[in-house]
Amino acid sequence: MAEKPKVAFYWCASCGGCDETVVDLAEAVLDVVAAVDIVFWPVAMDFKRKDVEAMPDDAILATFVNGAIRTTEQEEMAHLLRRKSKLLLAFGSCSHLGGIPGLANLFDRESILQAVYCESPSTVNEEGVLPSVRHNDNGHSVELPGFYETVRTLGQVVDVDFYIPGCPPTARILRTALQTLLGGELPPKGTVLAPDYALCEECPRKDSKPVNLSISQFKRPQEVLIDEEKCLLTQGLLCMGPATRGGCEAPCVQGNMPCTGCCGPTSRVRDQGGKILSSLASLLESKEEGEIDQALATIPDPAGSFYRYGLPSSLLRRRKLPDSNLEPPKVR
Amino acid sequence: MPDPKQGTLQEAWQEGAAKANTEYVRRRITIDPITRLEGHGKIDVFLDEAGKVERAYFQVPELRGFEKFVQGRPAEDMPQITSRICGVCPTAHHMAATKALDDLYHVDPPPAAKKIRELVYNTFMTEDHALHFYFLGGPDFVVGPEAPAAERNVLGVIAKVGVDVGKKVIAMRRRLRELIALAGGKVIHPVLGLPGGVAKRVTSEAQKQFREVAGEAVDFAQFTLQLFEDVVLKNSDYVSLILSDIYTHRTYYMGMVDDSNHVNFYDGSIRVVTPEGGEWKKFRPQEYLDNIAEHVEPWSYVKFCYLKPVGWKGFTEGADSGIYSVAPLARLNVADGMATPLAQQAYAQFCSVLGGKPVHHTLANHWARVVELIYAAERMKELADDPQITDPTVRILPTQKPTEGVGVVEAPRGSLIHHYWTDDRGVIEKANLIVATQGNAARIAMSVEKAAKGLISGTNIPEGVLNKVEMAFRAYDPCHGCATHSLPGSMPLLIRVRDQSGNTLAALRRDFNGSVHRD
Numbered sequence: 141m142a143e144k145p146k147v148a149f150y151w152c153a154s155c156g157g158c159d160e161t162v163v164d165l166a167e168a169v170l171d172v173v174a175a176v177d178i179v180f181w182p183v184a185m186d187f188k189r190k191d192v193e194a195m196p197d198d199a200i201l202a203t204f205v206n207g208a209i210r211t212t213e214q215e216e217m218a219h220l221l222r223r224k225s226k227l228l229l230a231f232g233s234c235s236h237l238g239g240i241p242g243l244a245n246l247f248d249r250e251s252i253l254q255a256v257y258c259e260s261p262s263t264v265n266e267e268g269v270l271p272s273v274r275h276n277d278n279g280h281s282v283e284l285p286g287f288y289e290t291v292r293t294l295g296q297v298v299d300v301d302f303y304i305p306g307c308p309p310t311a312r313i314l315r316t317a318l319q320t321l322l323g324g325e326l327p328p329k330g331t332v333l334a335p336d337y338a339l340c341e342e343c344p345r346k347d348s349k350p351v352n353l354s355i356s357q358f359k360r361p362q363e364v365l366i367d368e369e370k371c372l373l374t375q376g377l378l379c380m381g382p383a384t385r386g387g388c389e390a391p392c393v394q395g396n397m398p399c400t401g402c403c404g405p406t407s408r409v410r411d412q413g414g415k416i417l418s419s420l421a422s423l424l425e426s427k428e429e430g431e432i433d434q435a436l437a438t439i440p441d442p443a444g445s446f447y448r449y450g451l452p453s454s455l456l457r458r459r460k461l462p463d464s465n466l467e468p469p470k471v472r
Numbered sequence: 473m474p475d476p477k478q479g480t481l482q483e484a485w486q487e488g489a490a491k492a493n494t495e496y497v498r499r500r501i502t503i504d505p506i507t508r509l510e511g512h513g514k515i516d517v518f519l520d521e522a523g524k525v526e527r528a529y530f531q532v533p534e535l536r537g538f539e540k541f542v543q544g545r546p547a548e549d550m551p552q553i554t555s556r557i558c559g560v561c562p563t564a565h566h567m568a569a570t571k572a573l574d575d576l577y578h579v580d581p582p583p584a585a586k587k588i589r590e591l592v593y594n595t596f597m598t599e600d601h602a603l604h605f606y607f608l609g610g611p612d613f614v615v616g617p618e619a620p621a622a623e624r625n626v627l628g629v630i631a632k633v634g635v636d637v638g639k640k641v642i643a644m645r646r647r648l649r650e651l652i653a654l655a656g657g658k659v660i661h662p663v664l665g666l667p668g669g670v671a672k673r674v675t676s677e678a679q680k681q682f683r684e685v686a687g688e689a690v691d692f693a694q695f696t697l698q699l700f701e702d703v704v705l706k707n708s709d710y711v712s713l714i715l716s717d718i719y720t721h722r723t724y725y726m727g728m729v730d731d732s733n734h735v736n737f738y739d740g741s742i743r744v745v746t747p748e749g750g751e752w753k754k755f756r757p758q759e760y761l762d763n764i765a766e767h768v769e770p771w772s773y774v775k776f777c778y779l780k781p782v783g784w785k786g787f788t789e790g791a792d793s794g795i796y797s798v799a800p801l802a803r804l805n806v807a808d809g810m811a812t813p814l815a816q817q818a819y820a821q822f823c824s825v826l827g828g829k830p831v832h833h834t835l836a837n838h839w840a841r842v843v844e845l846i847y848a849a850e851r852m853k854e855l856a857d858d859p860q861i862t863d864p865t866v867r868i869l870p871t872q873k874p875t876e877g878v879g880v881v882e883a884p885r886g887s888l889i890h891h892y893w894t895d896d897r898g899v900i901e902k903a904n905l906i907v908a909t910q911g912n913a914a915r916i917a918m919s920v921e922k923a924a925k926g927l928i929s930g931t932n933i934p935e936g937v938l939n940k941v942e943m944a945f946r947a948y949d950p951c952h953g954c955a956t957h958s959l960p961g962s963m964p965l966l967i968r969v970r971d972q973s974g975n976t977l978a979a980l981r982r983d984f985n986g987s988v989h990r991d
Contacts, residue, residue: 153536157559157660164649164659210536240556243541252537256775260539261891261904263766263775264784271535275770278527280518282771285533308559308660360898362548362577362667362870395657395664396672400552440899444545448553 145201145322148180148192149231150221152207152214153241153291157308158232159206164311175322176201189217195224202321204231204304208241208452209292212273213285222298227321229333233307235294236332237404238452240307242291243444245451245458249289289461293453303332307402307449310388334387336407339399342386345371354425358438361397372398373423378439380448383409383416402449411455413446499523501928515920515941523930528921530913530945532774539903547576547874547898551665554890557907562661563596563652564883564908567738568890570665575758576877576892577667577870584863585669590738591682591855592655592664593881597737597848598689599648600884601800601841604949605696606641609838612943613704617713633699644692647685654678669867682856689849690814693842697818700842705825714835715826718926719944721789722747722832723915724779724796727803728882729754734811735803735847737882743806744779747791749830752779757880760889764906765794767914776914777906787918795918798886798911799948800840805830812854815847834919837947874898883908885949912948919944 151159165172179200180192203225209215222228233239244252257263257270273286294300304317317333320326327333340346349371359376366372372379372393380401381393392399405412424435439445447454501517516529538557545553551569555562567589574581581589604610606629614629630638649659655674656662664670674682704710713719729743730736742760744752755763766775767784778784778794785793796802804823810816822843823829826836855861874897879890886908893902923944 153534155556155559155562157556157562160559160660164646211534213533240553241536241541243545243553244537246544247537247540252535252540255540255543256535256537257768260766260775261902262761262764262906263768264780265768269768269770271768271773272770277529277771280516280527280529282516282529282531284531284771284773287535287773307556360546360548361671362573362898365867365869366671368672391653391658392663393657395655395662397657397663400549440546440897441544441549444549448549 144175144177146179146199147176148178148200148203148221148225150180150182150203150205150217152205152217152235152294153210154207154232154234154239158234161232161308161311161314165315168311168315172318189220192220192224197223198226200225202227202229204229205235205294206232206308208234208238209288209294209297210241210244211285211287215288215297218294218298227301227326228294228298229317230294230300230303232304232309233402233404233449236303236305236453237450238291238293239449242293242450242452243448244291246443247459248461249287253287290458291452296452301329302327303330305332305334305385305403306388309334310391312389313387332385332404332407334385334403337386338406339381339384339386339388339390339403343371343381343390343393345369345393349374353423355420355423355435356425357435360440366396368396378420378445380412380416380446382419383412400448401446404450404453412450413443413454413456416446417442501924515924517924517928519928519930525921525925525928528917528924529771530917530920531772532913533772535773539905542900542903545900547573547877547892547894547900548667550890550892550900550903552661552663554905555661557905559660561596561600561883561885561908563593563656564881564888565890566656566662566665567593568879568881568883568888570667570879571739571881572877572879572890572892573665573667574877575879576874576894576898578872578875579668579868579870581669582863582865582868584673584860585866585868586739587855587858587861588655588670588674588866589665591674591852591861592652592662593738594848594852594855595648595651595682595685597884598693598845598852599645599652601845601848602641602648602692602696603645604884605700605838605841605845608949609841609946612946613710613838614699617940617943632703640692644689648689651682651685654681666867668870671866673864673866674861676862679856679862682861683853686849686853686856690846690853693846693849694814696845697842700839704839714833714839718923718940719834719919719947720832721797721834721915721918721922723789723793724752724782724791725802725805725830726796726798726887726911727806728880728887729807730811732811733808735807735844735882736811737848737851739881742880742887744796745806745830747789747830747832749805749828757889758878760878760880760891760906764889766906766910774913775910776917777910778914787914787921789918795914796911797915798908799837799884800844801831801834801837802886802911803882804840804843810843810847812847812850814850815843818843818846834915834947835943837949841949885909886911916945916948919948 203221205221209218230236234241253270258265258268271284273284275282306313313334320333348369353374355376358378361377367375377398379398381399383405384399384401385403385406388403401412405415409415421432424432426432499519514531514533518526520526542553551566554565554569557565610629614632652662653659656664664672724744724746726742726744728736728740730740741754741756743754746752763780764777765780766777768775779796782794810819822839874894876893881888888908889906891904892900894900923941927940
């Protein structure tokens with residue numbers, strides 16, 4: 141019997157939702173198991189790092205890595221898996237774009253550690269103890285991975301072949317991506333394995349979006365009773381649909397809430413935040429600069445809204461750091 | 473020609489050094505990573521020169537820093553941002569955040585909205601508890617802790633209970649998850665929660681689907697209890713395993729109860745009982761800061777919760793130590809009963825067989841989880857049957873200025889607390905999150921240490937130790953159904969015994985297929 145192609149899954153700074161997507165393939169996951177040999181999946185299988193290290197280079201056909209790169213251990217694993225895999229895939233928003241953990245790039249490492257371990261109102265820590273990479277506890281040397289200054293995407297750490305978008309990717313997107321990989325005819329390197337059109341194209345409310353949509357101000361979801369049929373932008377809600385890749389079939393809109401942009405931009409757009417900003421500006425009623433500013437001021441958190449999932453991969457990448465802690469990132 | 477005298481000296485020196493090293497060698501066992509944990513986990517065990525366990529560390533080697541980077545985000549985005557803390561129990565974070573928004577905006581959602589939230593929440597609890605019983609915890613009992621490792625997995629469970637039951641479990645879970653998506657847009661990271669209500673009403677067509685699945689879920693839950701009775705309770709070996717000292721800790725317990733002191737997952741007061749079982753305190757979620765504190769250890773990224781007035785006394789149990797426990801066993805220990813009839817029946821049996829409350833046996837969590845599964849399914853049915861669930865009024869627009877808000881739910885793995893402070897525009901200035909696993913973090917650390925001490929001796933580690941050490945933390949349901957859903961195999965484990973300088977002395981590995989070998 142011919143050897144089945146080897147596939148691996150690994151997670152970095154993520155929530156486990158991408159792994160749940162694999163499980164949500166439901167019956168189809170049995171087809172996957174029948175078609176491939178899963179050689180590494182810490183969440184479900186023998187996760188021995190040593191086993192991966194012992195494999196010849198390129199032994200794995202495809203490795204799916206979800207999660208951003210936040211700690212030293214995650215970076216080491218990214219390099220190891222790159223070496224052992226013919227194809228490396230960034231699976232889900234965090235490894236594709238940085239994801240929600242990437243919002244941490246609006247802050248620096250020290251302020252994060254201070255907030256969590258010292259400033260938290262329920263934390264009692266008078267001595268200011270922080271987790272440390274190496275700690276001697278009564279003669280026992282206990283280690284932790286280092287925590288980097290900046291969250292990076294997988295592609296910013298190692299060479300990535302393909303990207304699978306979404307937070308998490310839908311089971312349908314994953315299924316299609318798997319079929320593409322196993323089908324033999326690979327798309328060009330760097331392809332995002334999902335349809336290359338804006339979400340509005342497949343939105344169930346597409347027909348209710350007027351050709352000449354015009355907005356005077358933005359409304360927050362708690363300020364308005366949301367119509368279950370009408371285009372959300374038409375209702376003044378900030379919907380990321382125009383600047384976001386489709387393929388997910390708009391589940392958030394089907395839940396009567398706006399798209400928040402998790403699938404990232406289409407291939408024609410370099411910066412998702414820049415794209416939504418220009419889209420919104422063109423929809424504004426007024427063309428006066430002052431009035432445009434006023435309308436945009438009704439969006440309370442432009443950085444967090446336009447770059448919810450993509451700050452590390454955007455042109456901005458992160459808030460500027462004081463010179464003392466510029467890259468390369470130090471670890472504790 | 474070498475000086476013979478010097479040679480002797482050198483030899484003597486080396487001999488002495490070797491002797492000293494032998495005296496002081498601390499052997500070390502690393503389990504890295506452990507699985508069926510959402511995220512990463514690691515256990516480090518240190519042995520003394522006699523090969524006895526001196527200290528075991530249960531470590532969480534990961535941090536993302538949500539408390540910091542939510543600063544500056546609009547409060548209404550919190551249900552969707554914080555669900556990304558955990559993709560296995562996103563609904564728990566989503567709901568705690570949504571309730572914190574009600575409190576923040578001083579708005580009381582309309583009755584239908586509260587019922588829709590609780591309906592979705594109990595649908596989630598049913599799915600999550602069933603998953604743990606059959607795929608995570610189940611193999612230890614249904615197949616057996618000392619069954620051949622190759623059978624001690626979900627396939628073994630299916631072999632024992634029948635393929636039809638296996639299919640039934642997979643189908644049940646999928647249908648429950650489809651319902652969460654129907655009401656919440658997405659099942660992984662739902663979008664329904666808003667201050668003052670929910671984004672989408674439940675249509676009568678959707679209600680029909682909920683009713684149908686809820687009815688089946690109640691039958692399914694009862695079937696699960698029957699299975700637990702047949703397999704576990706009728707087996708005296710299992711009963712004595714549950715009762716054994718190695719898996720027992722006398723700590724405080726915490727959980728949410730309604731006005732009648734019945735378990736409630738969605739709303740109520742937080743009740744704490746002492747290790748002797750008396751009520752220590754019952755408090756409103758908003759008073760959590762007076763009662764709960766977190767302790768920092770330099771060797772883990774997780775913070776350890778304890779009762780603030782009792783204080784942190786290190787990793788010790790008893791009434792003088794503030795360490796408490798959360799999750800199913802804790803919830804049953806703090807409650808006076810269950811709010812639904814079938815669950816109440818199961819609860820009464822649980823209490824009488826285990827000799828009254830509080831039950832301190834960690835492994836009894838598995839049984840408690842089945843009692844809760846029945847409650848979740850029955851509650852789901854009650855809410856699905858409620859005519860008010862289809863009321864189109866599911867939102868009240870907040871009119872008051874946002875200030876500060878606390879939201880608490882019982883996640884499958886314990887009490888989950890979200891606390892936000894905002895500016896006048898409702899933009900987050902500060903957030904505090906106490907997640908369920910933290911409530912058990914100290915007790916899990918003790919459980920792992922106790923199991924290690926009771927089971928590990930020297931470098932000659934018997935194979936059974938792998939599963940027994942796992943069982944010490946698995947009973948708490950370390951979040952994470954992901955692993956085990958449809959995939960065959962047992963939890964792989966690596967135990968390495970290392971000397972002080974990190975050289976591996978021995979390694980024992982259990983593979984995905986359950987076979988155990990020495991490397």
